[in-house]
Amino acid sequence: MTAWLPPLVRERLWTAELRRAFWHALGLSLLINVLLLTSPLYMLQMYDRVLTSRSEETLFAISAIALFLLASYGVLEGMRARTLVGVGLAVDDLVNDSVFTSLFRDAVLRQGGATAQPIRDLELVRAQLSGPALMAIFDLPWVPLFLVLLYVLHPVLGTVALLGTVVSVLLAFVAERVSRPLIEETGKQQIAASRFLEGCLRNVDAIWAHGMMDRVRQRWLDTYRQSVDLSASGADRVSAFSATTKAFRIAMQSAMLGVGAWLVLRDAGVSPGVMIAGSIIFGRAIAPLDQTLAASRGFLAGWLALRRIDALLGRLDVVSDPMPLPKPSGVVSVEELSLVPFGARKPVVHGVRFALEAGEVLAIVGPSASGKTSLARALVGLWPPAAGKVRLDGAELSQWSPQALGSYIGYLPQDVELLAGTVQENIARFTQADAESVLQAAQVAGCHDLVLQLAQGYDTRLGEGGTKLSAGQSQRVALARCFFGDPALVVLDEPDSNLDTDGVAALDAAIVALKSRKTTAVLITHNLRLLRHADKALLMSQGKMAYFGPPQPLLQKLAPQGV
Numbered sequence: 001m002t003a004w005l006p007p008l009v010r011e012r013l014w015t016a017e018l019r020r021a022f023w024h025a026l027g028l029s030l031l032i033n034v035l036l037l038t039s040p041l042y043m044l045q046m047y048d049r050v051l052t053s054r055s056e057e058t059l060f061a062i063s064a065i066a067l068f069l070l071a072s073y074g075v076l077e078g079m080r081a082r083t084l085v086g087v088g089l090a091v092d093d094l095v096n097d098s099v100f101t102s103l104f105r106d107a108v109l110r111q112g113g114a115t116a117q118p119i120r121d122l123e124l125v126r127a128q129l130s131g132p133a134l135m136a137i138f139d140l141p142w143v144p145l146f147l148v149l150l151y152v153l154h155p156v157l158g159t160v161a162l163l164g165t166v167v168s169v170l171l172a173f174v175a176e177r178v179s180r181p182l183i184e185e186t187g188k189q190q191i192a193a194s195r196f197l198e199g200c201l202r203n204v205d206a207i208w209a210h211g212m213m214d215r216v217r218q219r220w221l222d223t224y225r226q227s228v229d230l231s232a233s234g235a236d237r238v239s240a241f242s243a244t245t246k247a248f249r250i251a252m253q254s255a256m257l258g259v260g261a262w263l264v265l266r267d268a269g270v271s272p273g274v275m276i277a278g279s280i281i282f283g284r285a286i287a288p289l290d291q292t293l294a295a296s297r298g299f300l301a302g303w304l305a306l307r308r309i310d311a312l313l314g315r316l317d318v319v320s321d322p323m324p325l326p327k328p329s330g331v332v333s334v335e336e337l338s339l340v341p342f343g344a345r346k347p348v349v350h351g352v353r354f355a356l357e358a359g360e361v362l363a364i365v366g367p368s369a370s371g372k373t374s375l376a377r378a379l380v381g382l383w384p385p386a387a388g389k390v391r392l393d394g395a396e397l398s399q400w401s402p403q404a405l406g407s408y409i410g411y412l413p414q415d416v417e418l419l420a421g422t423v424q425e426n427i428a429r430f431t432q433a434d435a436e437s438v439l440q441a442a443q444v445a446g447c448h449d450l451v452l453q454l455a456q457g458y459d460t461r462l463g464e465g466g467t468k469l470s471a472g473q474s475q476r477v478a479l480a481r482c483f484f485g486d487p488a489l490v491v492l493d494e495p496d497s498n499l500d501t502d503g504v505a506a507l508d509a510a511i512v513a514l515k516s517r518k519t520t521a522v523l524i525t526h527n528l529r530l531l532r533h534a535d536k537a538l539l540m541s542q543g544k545m546a547y548f549g550p551p552q553p554l555l556q557k558l559a560p561q562g563v
Contacts, residue, residue, distance in 0.1 A: 047273030410482030420463025446506025
């Protein structure tokens, strides 16, 4: 029954709760389809009983029964709609956490190349599960009920209806096969256009300053128009088949009337009431096919979204958190580490090995593209090793849950981004931290006075609709975020790249404070000045470790030529 679902999604979704909801909706669909017989049977009774007997009592009695049954139909239809809305919400609840985690993990591995498309896919799946397409699918199993009733009315009517239903099914099948490739390609083009636009918005300053708007707009329009053209072609095909099916249904209902009239004329045991009721019942029998075909584009788009979600979950394999470990002291061990970027084959870091005792400061230097930032990302668990190991207090980083490891690590990336929220929330990493911990981190980073100069101090809102900090201010607040919670390991990638004189002085003081607190620190830098804070130095060259040891010999070697 669930074979049509993608495997990983099936494992997460086919829970006891959803199975109950599924059977509940299926049972309601049976009752709803039985009650849909009320109108044709009411008309049959009007023609064959009320009009012939001319009895008002019979008319009122049958009308009261029909009214009660139709009211019951309305109640059950509402219950089914609420059940399916609940199914959509339950599916969302079951996978949204995994999708969110996988999305962020994907973004980490792609170095920011991921988009929010999986969240949009999840919204699309929820909408389709709660929409009319799924209701039509729940009605499909009961089509034979109407065909059997037509056979009961007269075998000829049943045979004609069966032939019409078979043709309708074939039309729906052909429509799906013809339109599916276009809908799949449309989805790919829409995602490509959306990703290109999101990338442009992230680089809006450079695009605007360099006068690239026209060229960027044209490139986006090329992709966007392809998706629009494909969508229009798919809609045309579905509409053509939908119109054909609708015309065929109307023709078949007319044919049912004609066949019924022929049977009446031949005195074949068919009354005028049966003639009318047969046409209505046939229309009801193939209505789910019409509805399914009309909603096929949206339903297929939801199915493809579900497959993309399944692929994301399978690619990143979200697993349960490992057993908690005690807070580390900061002993770092790197063993023959090699790193390969996502989607690449050639390693950017190869065969690096070194060890740091708790409280030591390591300065990593080297030319651009030598693997320094890649190594920094591996040290904080952002990049899984292609070979080798990174250990913190003897445990591989994979043995820590991301949440636990993150609380023991401070990381300042090259491109600093603060999240929408207050300064206090950003420094506290959006935890419910006390003011003393936030103040301590800000004071260690040397940004306490800077924050006090903002409009609302630590309560100043950042991000969209809030205050926009300069690059240097953002970097100093991000430094405070690194130092929050007294981490065991701090990794700073080009920490002085946006700092002014006051900021550099604050950074120097912060590094001294880290050493006094026995916090292990790794500094990625082009600035040889920071080597004076280091206990050890590491020189990277073409992805390999060219030197590891005391900083003085390296400083003497590099000082005349720079790094």
